[in-house]
Amino acid sequence: MSAIQKVNKVAVSKIKVSESTLPAWWLVFRREVIDLWIGGKAFNLILIYSILLGGMVYVYSFNTELSLIPPREAVYEMLKNAMAVAMFVGLIIGADSLSGERDRATLESLLLTPANRRQIIVGKFLAAFSIWPAAYVIAIPYLYVLAQGNEVLAPALFWGAITGTVLVIGYTGVGMLVSFWSSSNKVSYFISLGIYALLLVPAELPGKSAGAAGQFLQWINPMAAVNHFLSKHLVNYRSVAEFWTWLTSSVVLAVGSLMVLLIIGSGLRLEAGRGSKLWAKLGRAIGVSVITALILVSLLLASPASAFQGEQDLTISIDTEYKQGKTGDKVEFNTLVTNNGTEASPPLIVAMNIINLDAAGDVVDPEDWSPQRTQYIDSLGPGESTNLGWIINTILEGNYMVYMVLIPEPAGAETTSQAVASSGIHLTVAPFTRLNPRGVLPYAIGGPLLLLVIIYLVYRRRKQQIDMGGS
């Protein structure tokens, strides 16, 4: 029997699809996962990620200044950064998923199969998302060691899993949408990285949420909003009920990007975007609008003007919203006093106030806490501003509110003036503890090493499966 006749014999089930055959999404997912992990891309990215986390733990442990960070804040920072890297990886893999296949000329053979286009999209999405569970598991030992037995670990793991999953779904979906509409992989990477940077920068800027507009812009930025939620809940002991709305934008992004992906997925084709001109125009319009909106958001958030604007003639603002530390920490911050009026102001006095939130608002005498309780400004011309620096030494553990009051000097004995209060700094002071460096180092080095061993074993097994002969 010739080889071709053998094939014909094997091919008795031609065209007929058996009920017990696997669905296309599962086949594509399995193939993509193997390509991603055995192909090396995912392992390489995860290895870099684990080295980054290991480095962070090392820095937290050995850097004198940073080693004073309380466990709650260290866990929060680690979780935030782990999620940011995982989102980045999801976005990059999503951005490569379709345009990369177009560039490598492998998409056509997939489209030539009877596999449903939407199922192809689902399989690819799940494969791109597969990075997140691995990244999360790798982060757990680092979070554990930074927590030092603190009760923050459990909520951090719980909320990290939930918010990280939602964010990685959203970012992977966005990456795939960009890839769907991109004519080349370079374009897809460029746009995806641009979106990532535009959302990351405002999330990391200080003083980002001052003012209602700033708060709103932070609220609609999924990464910044989730960070805000986690910091309030994990660091500042605030309840989920108070801040759950900050998760809205990330959920909307995840659900929205998935839905759009599934809707447009049926039109997956060899060329970028959808076949119809309407979809092409719509896609372009959405893309341009999103990028324009993101640029505006980042500009608004990055602008100091948004943090210090006010309706009154005299305004005072603080560049720090909250701060966590241990007893003995030195907290530095600045206040900006601005005369928005059309006339020069009288001499101004700025006074510092500290309230103990744990003791029903008892006033704390700032004498022991700060070298300067008040500062004096001669006068400010119309539109003029002045910046004042302040230092607080945290003496006792507790939960405090620091705020400033700006008092225009009255013109005479029979006149008064309108004092203006600033927003507060929520100051959380924990008792001093130091991370045990000897306990940290094995995690910092061991994580990446363990991953290297796993990679080596996987590749060795793969080598045994394949014939390594050259052509």
Next chain:
Amino acid sequence: MTRKYEWEAMSSQPYILVAQDLRKSYGPRLALQGFSFSLKAGHVLGFLGPNGAGKTTSIRILTTILEPEEGHFVIDGIGSEHPDQIRRRIGVLPENLGFPRQITGLEYLTYFGQLYGRKAAEAKENALALLEVVGLQQRAKSLIGSYSHGMRQRIGIARALVNDPVVVFLDEPTLGLDPRGQQELLALVRRIARERDTGVVLCSHLLSEIENVCDDVVILNLGQIVARGSVGEVIGRVQQNIILQNTLRVQVPPASVTKARQVLKETPNIKKVTLIGEMEGWLQMELINATNENSEKDIQMNNKILGALIRAKIPILGFEIEGSRLQDVFLHLTEEVIK
């Protein structure tokens, strides 16, 4: 008769592929117009045309990757309005097909077999058989990244056969292959058509490929069909309209080229002798007083020329009268349309 009934009638014919009046444009540029042809089971149909003639566009339409603006086609009784069902019945080797590098040939074919609805064990068995068909059974467990270009073309053809297709589309399958690789691959194409009773659409710009392998040919230029039929019919039909250039070609061993030139120059009725293929030893002769009607006089004249070479003990490796090759027909037709 409405188009639907017309198509039903055509589908009852022993054709496995019938295309009618396909049209496609990219913006203002017309890529394909009035594209109609048919293909029988076990036949190899060649698509010929210069670059930009519409060959790849037509293949992409017939393989459901592109939608035609107008027209319709039927494959194995399934109309083009059912692309999912058509995909189950066709196999395709696209031009410049890419391959995942970190996957073995066996895994690659098994994966695609499963995508066509086979169970894992069955897909693997079929993949092994296909690897044997394309002569890659020894490299079944090698990564595709380690395959040579020729091997990749072979695995591409195996992938095109993974669903036991009724029609196979091969877009420039011999591109980048050495002469031996080209010959082997074309032999494989012939075997696929004959032994599997599969219709093959072979898209190529290599005229010798089409001439040697194809039963039928479609010549495209500027998105339109300029000739179609069996290779012999097309050549014969065009020969009647070609104004022959009173030209003969003869191939001698390269070492005998100088001597042959000398002999031919001294032969009566030859106006001019030109070397047209130095490496291959092709000489072209312009004749005086040829009738261009394949008459007795012309035949005698040709015999005299060949006799002169034989008497001079120069081996004759090849002999052609202009207009007798597909290449002449192709050049004539495509040039005419461009003009």
